[in-house]
Amino acid sequence: MSTAAPRPTGQDQLWSVDEHLEDILATVRPLEPIELQLPDAQGCVLVEDVMVPVSLPPFDNSSMDGYAVRVADVAGASEEFPAALDVVGDVAAGQAADLLYVGPGQAARIMTGAPLPAGAEAVVPVEWTDGGLGEGPVSGMRARSLAPEQASGHVRVYRPAEARAHVRAKGSDVKAGDRALDAGTVLGPPQIALLAAIGRGTVRVRPRPRVVVMSTGSELVQPGEELGSGQIYDSNSFALTAAARDAGAIAYRVGAVADDAETLRSTIEDQLVRADLVVTTGGVSVGAYDVVKEALEHVGDEDEEGGGVEFRKLAMQPGKPQGFGSVGPDHTPLLALPGNPVSSYVSFELFVRPAIRTLMGLEDVHRPTTRAKLTADKALTSPKGRRQFLRATYGADGTVRPVGGAGSHLVAALAHADSLIVVPEDVESLEPGADVEVVLLG
Amino acid sequence: MSTAAPRPTGQDQLWSVDEHLEDILATVRPLEPIELQLPDAQGCVLVEDVMVPVSLPPFDNSSMDGYAVRVADVAGASEEFPAALDVVGDVAAGQAADLLYVGPGQAARIMTGAPLPAGAEAVVPVEWTDGGLGEGPVSGMRARSLAPEQASGHVRVYRPAEARAHVRAKGSDVKAGDRALDAGTVLGPPQIALLAAIGRGTVRVRPRPRVVVMSTGSELVQPGEELGSGQIYDSNSFALTAAARDAGAIAYRVGAVADDAETLRSTIEDQLVRADLVVTTGGVSVGAYDVVKEALEHVGDEDEEGGGVEFRKLAMQPGKPQGFGSVGPDHTPLLALPGNPVSSYVSFELFVRPAIRTLMGLEDVHRPTTRAKLTADKALTSPKGRRQFLRATYGADGTVRPVGGAGSHLVAALAHADSLIVVPEDVESLEPGADVEVVLLG
Numbered sequence: 001m002s003t004a005a006p007r008p009t010g011q012d013q014l015w016s017v018d019e020h021l022e023d024i025l026a027t028v029r030p031l032e033p034i035e036l037q038l039p040d041a042q043g044c045v046l047v048e049d050v051m052v053p054v055s056l057p058p059f060d061n062s063s064m065d066g067y068a069v070r071v072a073d074v075a076g077a078s079e080e081f082p083a084a085l086d087v088v089g090d091v092a093a094g095q096a097a098d099l100l101y102v103g104p105g106q107a108a109r110i111m112t113g114a115p116l117p118a119g120a121e122a123v124v125p126v127e128w129t130d131g132g133l134g135e136g137p138v139s140g141m142r143a144r145s146l147a148p149e150q151a152s153g154h155v156r157v158y159r160p161a162e163a164r165a166h167v168r169a170k171g172s173d174v175k176a177g178d179r180a181l182d183a184g185t186v187l188g189p190p191q192i193a194l195l196a197a198i199g200r201g202t203v204r205v206r207p208r209p210r211v212v213v214m215s216t217g218s219e220l221v222q223p224g225e226e227l228g229s230g231q232i233y234d235s236n237s238f239a240l241t242a243a244a245r246d247a248g249a250i251a252y253r254v255g256a257v258a259d260d261a262e263t264l265r266s267t268i269e270d271q272l273v274r275a276d277l278v279v280t281t282g283g284v285s286v287g288a289y290d291v292v293k294e295a296l297e298h299v300g301d302e303d304e305e306g307g308g309v310e311f312r313k314l315a316m317q318p319g320k321p322q323g324f325g326s327v328g329p330d331h332t333p334l335l336a337l338p339g340n341p342v343s344s345y346v347s348f349e350l351f352v353r354p355a356i357r358t359l360m361g362l363e364d365v366h367r368p369t370t371r372a373k374l375t376a377d378k379a380l381t382s383p384k385g386r387r388q389f390l391r392a393t394y395g396a397d398g399t400v401r402p403v404g405g406a407g408s409h410l411v412a413a414l415a416h417a418d419s420l421i422v423v424p425e426d427v428e429s430l431e432p433g434a435d436v437e438v439v440l441l442g
Numbered sequence: 443m444s445t446a447a448p449r450p451t452g453q454d455q456l457w458s459v460d461e462h463l464e465d466i467l468a469t470v471r472p473l474e475p476i477e478l479q480l481p482d483a484q485g486c487v488l489v490e491d492v493m494v495p496v497s498l499p500p501f502d503n504s505s506m507d508g509y510a511v512r513v514a515d516v517a518g519a520s521e522e523f524p525a526a527l528d529v530v531g532d533v534a535a536g537q538a539a540d541l542l543y544v545g546p547g548q549a550a551r552i553m554t555g556a557p558l559p560a561g562a563e564a565v566v567p568v569e570w571t572d573g574g575l576g577e578g579p580v581s582g583m584r585a586r587s588l589a590p591e592q593a594s595g596h597v598r599v600y601r602p603a604e605a606r607a608h609v610r611a612k613g614s615d616v617k618a619g620d621r622a623l624d625a626g627t628v629l630g631p632p633q634i635a636l637l638a639a640i641g642r643g644t645v646r647v648r649p650r651p652r653v654v655v656m657s658t659g660s661e662l663v664q665p666g667e668e669l670g671s672g673q674i675y676d677s678n679s680f681a682l683t684a685a686a687r688d689a690g691a692i693a694y695r696v697g698a699v700a701d702d703a704e705t706l707r708s709t710i711e712d713q714l715v716r717a718d719l720v721v722t723t724g725g726v727s728v729g730a731y732d733v734v735k736e737a738l739e740h741v742g743d744e745d746e747e748g749g750g751v752e753f754r755k756l757a758m759q760p761g762k763p764q765g766f767g768s769v770g771p772d773h774t775p776l777l778a779l780p781g782n783p784v785s786s787y788v789s790f791e792l793f794v795r796p797a798i799r800t801l802m803g804l805e806d807v808h809r810p811t812t813r814a815k816l817t818a819d820k821a822l823t824s825p826k827g828r829r830q831f832l833r834a835t836y837g838a839d840g841t842v843r844p845v846g847g848a849g850s851h852l853v854a855a856l857a858h859a860d861s862l863i864v865v866p867e868d869v870e871s872l873e874p875g876a877d878v879e880v881v882l883l884g
Contacts, residue, residue, distance in 0.1 A: 038665060038680055039680065039683060039684065039695065042684045042687065042688075054669060056674075056853065056854070057674060057851060058669060058673075058674060059671075059672065063849075063851070065727055065728050065729035065730070065732075090730065092660065092661075092701065092730075092731045093659055093660060093661035093672075093701070093731065094659065094660035094661030094662070094672055094673055094701070095660075095661075095672050096670070096671035096672045097671055097672055098671070109730065111729040111730065111731050111732075112727060112729055112781070112782075113659070113661055113674070113781065113782075114661075114672070115671070115672045126728055126729075127728075139728065140727075140728030140729075141728055141729055141730040142730065143703075143730060143731075143732070143733075143735075143736040144730040144731055145703065145736065146736075147730075150730065151730075168849065168851050172849070172851075172852075173849075173851055173852050173853055173854050173855075174853075174854045178854075180854065180857070181857065188684070188688070189681045189682070189684040189685035189688060189787070190681065190787060190853075190856045190857045190859065190883075191857045192677075192680050192681055192684045193677045193678070193680065193681035193783055193787060193853055193856060193857065194677070194853045194854055194856070194857035195665070195680075196665045196675055196676065196677035196680040196681065197674070197675050197677035197783060197853045198665075198675065199663075199665045199666065199667075199669065199675045200665055200666070201664065201665040201666025201667075202666065217535055217536065217555070218534065218535060218536035218537075219534075219535035219536030219537075219555055219556075220536070221641075222643065223480060223637070223638045223641050223642055223643040224641065224642070224643025224644065225641075225643075227496060227500060227641065228538070229501075229538035229539055229540070229557070230501065230535075230536055230537050230538045230539055230556070230557045231500075231536060232498075232499060232500060232555070232639075233638055233639055233640065233641045234638065235634075235635045235636070235638035235639035236635070238480055238481065238634050238635065238637075238638040239631045239632065239634055239635035239638065240631070241481060242481065242484045242630070242631040242634045243631035245484065246484075246630070246631060253481065259534065259535070259536070261585075261587060285507055285554060285582075286507050286568055286569075286581065286582030286583055287507035287553040287554060287568075287582075287583055288507070288532065288534075288551065288553065288583040288584065288585060288586040288589075288592065288593075289532075289534045289535065289553050289585075289586055290507075290553075290585070291585075293585075294585040294587065294588075339554070339555065340554075340555075341635055341639060345631070345632060345635060407505075407610065407614070407615075409499060409505070409610050409614075409615055410614075410615050411498065411615055411616075411632075411635055411636045411639045412498070412615050412616045412620075412622065412636055413615075414632045414635060414636070415622070415623065415632045415633045415635065415636035417632065441632075
């Protein structure tokens with residue numbers, strides 16, 4: 001007689017991949033939003049509609065280095081008959097717009113981004129002028145620090161300009177009161193550019209989830225140390241921490257925990273303070289030393305906090321044994337993955353990554369999938385009633401080829417794969433050339 | 443008369459986008475490799491072929507929770523006629539292989555990952571046995587801590603097992619002496635899994651480049667502060683720092699620097715200690731206050747270190763004025779981008795991102811491009827002789843639609859774009875429906 005199932009669903013009920021995933025996604029809720037400094041909000045999801053407080057640009061300004069002029073003064077100007085204007089001063093970017101006034105017959109030297117001074121109606125680029133040097137068209141201005149006298153004197157303009165030429169109008173980018181970004185926008189560099197441009201130093205977003213990753217198993221030794229008889233290196237905590245980061249989380253790697261229920265329980269308890277999600281590997285199967293199961297499945301006791309973790313068998317290969325539930329006073333979600341490296345990695349991709357992205361409030365929580373033509377030397381077999389995920393390499397030509405075998409301990413093959421071939425539950429054999437579903441691990 | 447060109451190429455020579463990029467990529471060299479802890483090496487490029495020091499798995503071990511048996515003892519076993527065996531003890535994962543011996547008529551309870559004990563030839567899963575309880579097939583074992591007595595006594599086995607059944611052979615994943623990963627491999631989670639699994643605590647990789655980003659302009663105010671007359675918010679330093687991170691760099695944002703050559707020079711000098719690459723925005727055009735140009739273009743002076751920065755005009759829109767060169771005693775590469783937000787962002791994508799990825803030693807330094815069908819209400823125009831990059835949204839149906847106009851100050855449109863339409867130098871007009879090249883900003 002096996003251990004009694006703590007839930008009506010029963011320990012022997014076989015869950016489908018979709019049922020398990022659905023249960024996780026129905027349970028895990030996006031994190032509460034917080035106000036973050038703009039650089040810290042990169043990759044996060046905005047939870048507010050951001051309105052524009054002040055028009056962009058905030059004032060009419062020059063799009064060129066040149067001279068601010070009145071249209072009538074340069075009408076008909078040509079190289080043969082240039083318009084000669086008095087230069088009344090410089091307008092640099094950052095200068096107030098009302099420091100200068102351009103009257104009839106006058107011009108102000110103006111820099112890109114500087115406000116159009118009162119009286120001026122257009123900008124003529126410096127290349128259309130003699131730059132005040134009286135020696136024909138120039139290709140630029142001399143640095144003010146080297147030639148301050150060029151901010152005065154005369155300038156010859158060789159071409160006419162229409163009203164508003166080379167002037168960027170106030171509000172031509174966005175207007176005060178416009179909606180800059182919608183709630184739900186993911187903040188990449190261009191969105192951060194816009195938020196900064198409209199003066200937002202902080203924004204309200206869902207933060208990156210903090211994910212604590214721990215592997216369990218008395219056989220585990222940290223890489224770099226000496227391997228004793230019967231021992232292997234801990235790879236899961238390294239791989240899944242990296243994968244959690246890759247998914248957008250702030251990930252904390254806890255070293256391997258030995259197969260002792262009390263130690264595991266207290267380690268998890270210690271970690272809860274920095275966890276929005278806990279991921280364990282190993283100890284979830286039917287063995288006598290499956291400590292994660294032992295430590296977490298006895299729920300409903302009055303002295304236990306959290307909603308409890310349910311251990312299931314999934315109709316899936318690799319990754320049959322899985323645990324999911326919550327722990328601690330804040331009901332922190334916990335996913336207990338199997339311990340074989342390939343099983344834990346595939347389980348991460350299928351269940352933990354979507355959970356992390358749900359915590360972030362992202363809409364798009366799944367890896368992209370595509371269909372491809374199977375390239376293989378012989379037919380692939382798959383156990384009936386299980387959804388199988390085979391490590392594979394996907395070619396740009398729309399083909400996919402399995403790497404290594406189905407064994408869930410084959411880490412080397414995993415490291416050379418970039419995709420997973422999905423073999424549905426009702427398919428027991430796939431011939432070369434078959435059209436298959438592929439998860440792109442990109 | 444304009445400022446004398448400091449280089450034979452001449453300030454008025456128009457560089458093509460490809461010539462400028464080629465110059466950058468021919469100059470920037472991958473960073474020197476360093477030995478990093480495995481978690482710190484995520485996303486980095488391996489510079490060594492990594493060999494397998496010890497076979498994986500390091501010993502024959504069980505792939506199931508069950509009983510280690512001799513084949514002859516379970517031959518012909520069935521539910522009607524089970525094989526009854528003496529249980530000589532438990533083999534847990536992490537236990538040494540030589541602690542138990544399975545003799546004729548004997549079995550050892552064994553856990554997934556535990557070493558196959560001497561004498562045993564196969565493993566029967568616990569589900570094929572009565573679990574030592576004498577009451578028919580079971581679905582699992584009871585936790586050892588709850589039922590230590592189950593490690594002894596008798597077990598009934600209901601099915602035969604072939605030699606090596608449910609045994610993972612030593613070296614079946616990788617063998618000692620095999621090459622685990624090739625130099626040049628980018629380390630993602632699965633590669634980190636393999637490196638940890640073979641015991642590598644550190645690896646030799648090219649580190650992430652440290653990129654210092656500074657914007658220049660006396661008109662710039664930090665977001666969150668009060669905007670004065672003629673002032674705008676600094677967005678470039680935020681956007682490009684985020685973009686540098688996105689490209690794989692460790693990015694440091696220096697606030698906006700005022701338009702003063704001495705201040706800029708000393709700020710850059712101060713930052714060099716943490717810079718593998720310096721990116722500036724603004725101050726590169728032909729204006730009288732173009733401080734980046736003024737501060738960095740006078741090279742060849744005996745008291746100046748570094749190879750100097752060359753300022754160029756590119757046959758490109760946006761992004762015509764660009765600077766590239768090196769500064770300081772270590773000849774740290776510096777890219778001086780134009781100050782308009784869209785110009786600086788597009789320039790970053792085209793020139794800085796490939797430079798960062800070259801520093802990382804990546805092969806694939808460019809954004810992916812594709813071709814798409816132009817969707818637009820009217821024909822797009824483009825200046826002759828310039829390669830134009832228009833902000834656009836790319837649809838999964840293979841169409842691309844411009845967002846906003848060509849103005850290089852249109853940040854809002856940039857924030858709603860996911861791609862750039864490339865209009866070649868010799869094309870002045872593109873009709874709706876035209877087949878166009880698209881850079882995916884992903």
